Amino acid sequence: MTTAATEAGPLRGVHRNVAHVMGMPISLALRGLHVDDERAESAWQGCLAVLQAADRMFSTYRHDSVVSRLQRGDVDVADCPAEVLEVLELGERARRESHGAFDVRRPGPDGHLVLDPSGVVKGWAVARAAGALDPLPGTDYCLSAGGDMVCRTQRTGAPPWRIGIEDPHDPGRVVAVVPVHNGAVATSGLARRGAHIVDARTGTTPGDVASVTVLGPDLVWADIDATAAFALGGDALSWLRGRSGHSGLVVWADGTREVFGPTTP
Numbered sequence: 001m002t003t004a005a006t007e008a009g010p011l012r013g014v015h016r017n018v019a020h021v022m023g024m025p026i027s028l029a030l031r032g033l034h035v036d037d038e039r040a041e042s043a044w045q046g047c048l049a050v051l052q053a054a055d056r057m058f059s060t061y062r063h064d065s066v067v068s069r070l071q072r073g074d075v076d077v078a079d080c081p082a083e084v085l086e087v088l089e090l091g092e093r094a095r096r097e098s099h100g101a102f103d104v105r106r107p108g109p110d111g112h113l114v115l116d117p118s119g120v121v122k123g124w125a126v127a128r129a130a131g132a133l134d135p136l137p138g139t140d141y142c143l144s145a146g147g148d149m150v151c152r153t154q155r156t157g158a159p160p161w162r163i164g165i166e167d168p169h170d171p172g173r174v175v176a177v178v179p180v181h182n183g184a185v186a187t188s189g190l191a192r193r194g195a196h197i198v199d200a201r202t203g204t205t206p207g208d209v210a211s212v213t214v215l216g217p218d219l220v221w222a223d224i225d226a227t228a229a230f231a232l233g234g235d236a237l238s239w240l241r242g243r244s245g246h247s248g249l250v251v252w253a254d255g256t257r258e259v260f261g262p263t264t265p
Contacts, residue, residue: 017044021051022125023061024146032155033138040139046132047143054125057083060116071115091120094224095200098239102228103200119197123148123186123223130219148186150219168211168251175257176249184219188212188226189251199231206233207253214240214248215261222246 015035017028028047034040059065066084069075077085091104108114122145130150133141140153142161151161160179167173168189178185188197189211198205212229216222225243229236229250237250240260247261 015040019048021048022055022059022122022145024122026051027144028133029142029144029161030136031140032136032158034136035139039136043133043136047129050129050132051125051145054083054121054128057081058087058117058121058125060118067115067117087117087120087124090124090220090224091117094120094228098228098232100201101199101231102224106198106200107203119227120220120224122146123184123219123221126150127184127219148184148219148223150184151180151182153181165213165249166211169255175251178215180215183215183217184222186214186216186219186223186226188223188230197227197230199233206231208234209236210251210253210255212236212240212248212250214246216246 014029014031017030019026026048028044030036030040034043055065056062057066060067060071062068066075066080070077070080070084077088088104091102094102095104102119104117104120105113105115126143126145126148127150130141130143130152133139133143133152134154136154138155140155140158140161142149142151147166149163151163153160158181160181163178163180163185164174165176165178165185165187167175190197190205209230212226214222214226214229216225225240225246226248229240232239237258237260240246240248240250248259250258250260252258
């Protein structure tokens with residue numbers, strides 16, 4: 001889990017919006033020229049519209065979503081919207097690059113493969129939603145979904161957003177605070193949602209890693225890499241060190257912390 005914070009506590013002088021979409025809390029922090037006016041509200045509604053559309057398309061909990069219909073065989077992949085094809089292609093690339101640990105298809109209770117692109121969709125959808133905020137002139141933003149976030153500072157000389165990385169062993173504490181001007185932060189772990197991440201090769205949840213945080217230029221691959229690294233378990237750190245352009249922090253099950261990348265927390 002990651003949160004927008006300072007070392008002394010929550011950010012001051014920042015306007016916030018909060019909603020619940022895709023089964024998770026969505027929050028937006030704005031500072032600068034447009035924070036609580038009509039343009040800011042329109043941009044916020046644009047963000048929510050993108051996320052709501054993603055939920056209608058990809059939710060595995062909705063009987064009428066495209067993904068649910070695809071899983072049942074009601075539609076073929078070739079008949080799906082371009083967005084579904086894009087997400088499936090990202091998932092396939094992630095499967096190859098993670099040596100099979102990350103996969104949008106997982107064994108179901110009956111042994112048959114279940115299509116669940118959630119590990120791609122959250123970062124992909126939030127990155128798309130953030131596009132609604134870019135046209136706000138003179139305004140910085142931090143868009144967060146379930147702790148994964150996109151940060152932008154669009155004003156010359158604006159300070160960075162300071163992002164707190166939660167301690168997976170004690171969610172009331174942070175293990176690091178990192179400054180982010182323009183980029184993304186994603187954390188994968190079990191503290192909030194239990195054993196929802198599995199190594200697709202074995203169908204089991206790794207027990208030797210507590211959380212993985214990845215900082216990168218875009219949320220799509222920061223989120224994928226954080227989840228893939230967690231699924232790789234004991235190989236998480238060595239794999240992450242081979243991922244160009246990313247840095248971050250691995251917290252192991254025994255409490256040990258190790259950093260990776262050119263700039264680290």
